[in-house]
Amino acid sequence: MRSHHCNELRDSHIGQTVTLIGWVNSARDHGGVIFIDLRDREGLTQCVFHPEENPEVSALSHTLRDEDVVQVVGRVSRRLAGSENAKIQTGAVEIVATGLTIVNKADVLPFQLDKELSNEDLRMKYRYLDLRRARMSKNIRQRSVITSAARRYLDETGFYEIETPILSNPTPEGARDFLVPSRLNPGRFYALPQAPQQYKQLLMVAGVEKYFQIARCFRDEDLRADRQPEFTQIDIEASFVTQEDIIKLVEGLLVNMFKAGLGIEVAASFPRMTYQDAMDIYGSDKPDTRYAMKITDLGEVFSATEFKIFRSILDGGGVVRAINAKGFATITTGQMNRLNEIAVQAGLPVKNLAFVKYENGEYKSPLWKIFTDVEKAAVITTLDLAEGDIVFFAAGSRESVSTILGRVRTEAAVMMELTKDSTAFNFLWIVDFPLLAHDEETGHWAAVHHPFTRPHPDDMEKLEAGDYA
RNA sequence: GGAGCGGUAGCUCAGUUGGUUAGAGCGCCAGCCUGUCACGUUGGAGGUCGCGGGUUCGAGUCCCGUCCGCUCCGCCA
Secondary structure (H helix, E strand, O other): OOOOOOOOOOHHHOOOEEEEEEEEEEEEEOOOOEEEEEEEOOEEEEEEEOOOOOHHHHHHHOOOOOOOEEEEEEEEEEOOOOOOOOOOOOOOEEEEEEEEEEEEOOOOOOOOOOOOOOOHHHHHHOHHHHOOOHHHHHHHHHHHHHHHHHHHHHHHOOOEEOOOOOOEOOOOOOOOOOEEEOOOOOOOEEEOOOOOHHHHHHHHHOOOOEEEEEEEEEOOOOOEOOEOOEEEEEEEEEOOOOHHHHHHHHHHHHHHHHHHHHOOOOOOOOOEEEHHHHHHHHOOOOOOOOOOOOEEEOOOOOOOOOOHHHHHHHHOOOEEEEEEEOOOOOOOHHHHHHHHHHHHHOOOOOOOOEEEEEEOOEEEOOOHHHOOHHHHHHHHHHHOOOOOOEEEEEEEOHHHHHHHHHHHHHHHHHHOOOOOOOOOOOOOEEEOOOOEEEOOOOOOEEEOOOOOOOOOHHHHHHHHOOOOO
């Protein structure tokens, strides 16, 4: 029903008669001449209807409304000098319409397609319209391209793509299962997989050696803005490989996916950081390194302090640490309240974060007067405290200080608009995760990442000795 | 399970200390317009202010309840 897509026509097609089919992206009726931008999944082409070209077609074109589905026949023509449109790929040409078929008239739209829309209910209700929007259409295409690149890469590196069951046995650990009642066994249930974990390990035992799956996973837990009950992950398992092999594999995978999806050449090898460094320096096991604002230890600065709170924490084996939010002395009262709230949620035992602000040549701080001159000088040099900066302190156990300052760091960065650059990716490997961590509140040991992990070579001995303590 | 924010026209939102007929932009409908590209222009239609109750001479606005949505913590990797 078409000879070309709406992104195809160029100077070189001038003079040809073509047929396009798609949606009316916008109709501009000038009384005499009428323009429409015709849209299909590939792009836009401007079509012109002249009364003198074909009066009937021109008359019909007056009735066109946005999102009508139409088929246009016409001549590819050079646009009038000065009326080219650089914003679209086909902006050098236009179709002088000689024929018009209205395939389907559109209803009045419940929302406008050329604007960002925050109302997700409405977007879901009219998902078929939401997906017509340029941004969504681009995402759909991009996802397909990225998935395809991942498949190709993993295929070329010797991986089998294998589908594992969706209806499976409930597992007691981990996320809450979605359950599906069994018709043949009343009162019993299937679970939907949280991950293909057990199946892929069975595949390794079975001798498959290299497996992958673009796997749909289900977790019946509460949502977040970036967390849905069902999602897709690229699931990989391999036998007879080292950590180094897996790192190289995944780096190659990401290089290919980013090139295919975004046209970006990312470095072939990513920096690495230990879990402990990540927690100490960034207060997170997934640090955003696009900005610094590193957590700095002040143990030496306050080694001889007589400030009671710091003294007792340091003597008790705790830490005193701080971050410098450079240039954020402009923080508003509302922002400060928000940071305090976050710090309290993260475990700050008092209501307000201790801070030092250096503004207009003056240090402003609730605890500045408590510090000795030597301590002040050390704080200033250690944290590089300069005009316009604000420093936030936290004291306590190493873990709790990391959590508190990590959250404050992340939130302050958002407030300071340091996270807006969506073209910087800063890939980073976090290595040497501990298998378990002790929860101070419950007294339980819990998996830090997940329990399906081979022990570190240094710890193999302990496992063989049966030393599980 | 907990906390915060929100619900006013088809959409996005404004609405002051409680006060006359609840507004704007976009969209929609009609007219005009032969070179626009978010066309322009003139006019018009469109409202159970989420729902229920209360206070008041008077409630979009204050109080109580309730429903729905979003964000975060817990939870989840």
